[in-house]
Amino acid sequence: MGSESETHNEDSHTRDGINDPDWVKTDFISNLLQELRIPLALILGPLQSILSGKLGRKVACDDDKLKMMFVNGTKLMKLINNVFDLSRIESGRMSVRKQKVNIPDLLKFCVSIIRYNAENRGLNVVFNDNTSDAGLFAVIDKDLLENAVFNLLSNAINFTGQGGCIIVQLDAAEKEYAITVKDTGVGIPQDRLESVFGRLEQPGSLSAVKHDGAGIGLALTGRIVEILGGRITVKSNVNKGSSFCITLPFGNLDEIIENAEQYGCDIIPAFPEDMALQETINTCTGKHSRQKSKPARSKKILIVENNLDVQIYLTTVLGDLYRTTTVGNGLDCLEKMRSDPPDLVIADVMIPGINGCELTEQIRKNQDFAGIPVLLLASGADSLLKGKGFQSGADDCIMHPFDADELSARVHAHLETKMMRDELSIQKEKNAELFRKNTQVKNVIRESDEKYRRMMDNLPVSVIELDIENRIQYLNHYAKKLFEVSDENLAMGIHLFDYVEPGDREIMLGNIKKLHHGEESRLNEYRLMTRNGNRISALVRSVPRLEHDNVIGIRAAIFELEPNFNVTLLPSGEFCSRFNISEREKEVLVLFMRGYSYNVIAEKLFISYRTVNTHLTNIYHKTGVNSRDQLMELIAKKMM
Incomplete structure (x- = not known):
């Protein structure tokens, strides 16, 4: 400002006719009007604040005099603006948006x-x-x-x-x-x-x-x-x-x-940034007083202005609402931003050294300052100058003389926008972190699943997994051989009951429903079929598959029975109940009656040899016998 208030007119001197006396006269008029506008604006601004009661003072006795001062000052400002605009039109400096x-x-x-x-x-x-x-x-x-x-x-x-x-x-x-x-x-x-x-x-x-x-x-x-x-x-x-x-x-x-x-007028596009803020600004100035929306002075505003009077006025307008700091030039602004980053910068276009537009460009080049809104103050209503401000990366450009309420509303609107942008950025970072963690969890689950599949494939027993609709989701290596099913068959989708004898399907479905409703798993015998129609007699131990405490299907281990064993000589539920034989002891007893050795029983039931021996010792004690043959005789006798 001050002696540098007409720096922006240098571009116009490149026009033809620079030495024309009319141009010299127009430049003189423009410079004079620019010098009149700013002091007049600094008179009208405080007057308006006093009349509206924003300074908290009662001036009833001088109210009419102050109003007269304000009205006539406004008329003078309008006259200056009209002469200024007219001189710009006649000198070809009026921009059309x-x-x-x-x-x-x-x-x-x-x-x-x-x-x-x-x-x-x-x-x-x-x-x-x-x-x-x-x-x-x-x-x-x-x-x-x-x-x-x-x-x-x-x-x-x-x-x-x-x-x-x-x-x-x-x-x-x-x-x-x-x-x-x-x-x-x-x-x-x-x-x-x-x-x-x-x-x-x-x-x-x-x-x-x-x-x-x-x-x-x-x-x-x-x-x-x-x-x-x-x-x-x-x-x-x-x-x-x-x-x-x-x-x-x-x-x-x-x-x-x-x-x-x-x-000779320049044609420049309307600025979407300017129009996008208008509704917010109108709301702030029309429906909310500065006192209503008064923040807790937590936001910091850096004012870059070399005119001391304008500094004081801006601090007066914004000081009650925000924490304000003032510097006199662009270099001091950049240094201050590095040591104490503000939430918003207000800079005059005509500051000494690097001007406001150049300062804005440097701020935008620094990634640490990229999200800080910059509002430029420009002398006069030169739309071309306003355009340069937006092109440099400014978020807004306010022309002298500016209304205190409008300035406050624009500052409020940009701080609100910055806050929403910061919140969105934080949310994006959180989402990205959640995505990374989710990906890591998925990778861990996939690795765990792969380890589980490898472990299941290495088990010497057939393992099958079903979904909640009893469709087969997984067969380990032994189960594929048992049912004569390939990976291609599994990928096409197959149902468990396609591999169960029709007479046993209803029994199996009933047992599965019991598992879905929380009953303990049991060892059951079923007649199964391979894909090629071969019959299989098997013992099946099933447990529910859980996810977040919800049943999502069934996992079962299938033990194929030797075809030469007498299925009828298996202990019944009544037999086990009579001699108080537990469910686990029954599983051991059934395999023992099938002729399996202690080692094979331990392998099939995933228990130790010693545990098998303990269970059979308990069974002998409860039934009063001491050999497999005596057990077979006792079971046969109880069935008759």
Whole structure:
């Protein structure tokens, strides 16, 4: 700022005609206006804060005087802005930002802004939308069109007496639309209608002493409409009122570019970052006061500004809400960010050394600072300068003079966005970590499963696994040989009952259901079949397969019985119950009665030789016999 406030104009000096006296004059005017805007903004900002009570002070006795100061300061700022814009248009420095705009919404917004001022003067303001209910959209520079409409409305208010009426009307034709601002004011003499859009021309029939304004607003409006490719007309009768009509094309981009280039204006796209924040900003400024949404000063804001007055003002506006730190140049900013990273940076474009745009580029190149929002402050309403700010990587660009509430709302919106972005990043990291852990668990399970399969394949017994619907999921090496099933057969899907004799299927299903309902596993004998139709007699011991305490199927070990053994001489449940023989002892006894040795029984039941001997000793003791033959006789006797 200060002596460097016009650095951004250097680009314009590359234009043809740099030595033209008109260009020199325009540069001087622009520089002068820039120097006026910032001190005036620093007057209006605190005044507005005092009047709104945001500083916590009561100024009832001087309230009217302060209001008068604020109103006249605002008028002066508007006049400076209009002269500034007019000088930029005539020097070819006005930038056109094309974007799709809802015209009825734009006009409603303009009317809502001036309605309070108009009603205080005893004026009635009406908006008539004669277009379709679906709304009317056009490709236009939203800011320029708003400026033109505001100037017409301000002009109507200034030249309409108490009790008068102002009508804003929107009409549409096939290729263009018309915005009309009518008033019931003093009117314009016929001999002055042709010159009403010239500089320093007042529309009213009376002098500027009686009515506010010097005609600059209408001159600016005329130039803006020409740049946008439209036309403006005026009809008026003295003491009856005036009607200004702006007619604009719907939005042929080629026509907009052609018209803008005739005035040496740059065409740049609208910035999605700017529009995306608007709804949030409107909500913050319209529905939530600064006190309502006041944070706990946990967020840190770094202010980069070499103008001490602006530093103080920014600290005053934001200091109650956030922890603020100020530095005077870009290099100090980078050093401060390394030692104490802030949550948000506010930097003036015209700081000494590296400017705000260059500072933003360096911040964006550093991965440690990549997620920190950067808001640039720029002097003047130069959209081209705003464009450079966004191109450098800034999240937002705010023009002097800025409203304290809007600045607070934009800061709040960007901090909220950063917080959501940080939370999303943390969640992504958590998800990535969960994915890595899940992958590791899956790998462990797969490795464990592979080890389990290898172990099962090496067992000297057939092992089979079923799902909850009794479909075969796994057969170990011995089971595949037993049922004469290949891996291809298994992959096609096979059901257990396809390998069970029809007469035993109902019995087997009943026993499986008991396992599903939590009953203890038992050793059962079934008649099975191979894939090729061969019959097998087997003892099957089944247990439920569990996952998170839920039964997901059955795992069974199958012991093929020797075909020459007498199946009828197996101990019955009644026999075991009579002699108090346990389930495990029954399993040992059945295999023993089949003629298996102690070693084979131990192998098939996964128990030790010593345990087999202990179980058989207990059985001999309980039944009062001491040999296999005596056991067979006892079993046969009990069956008769």
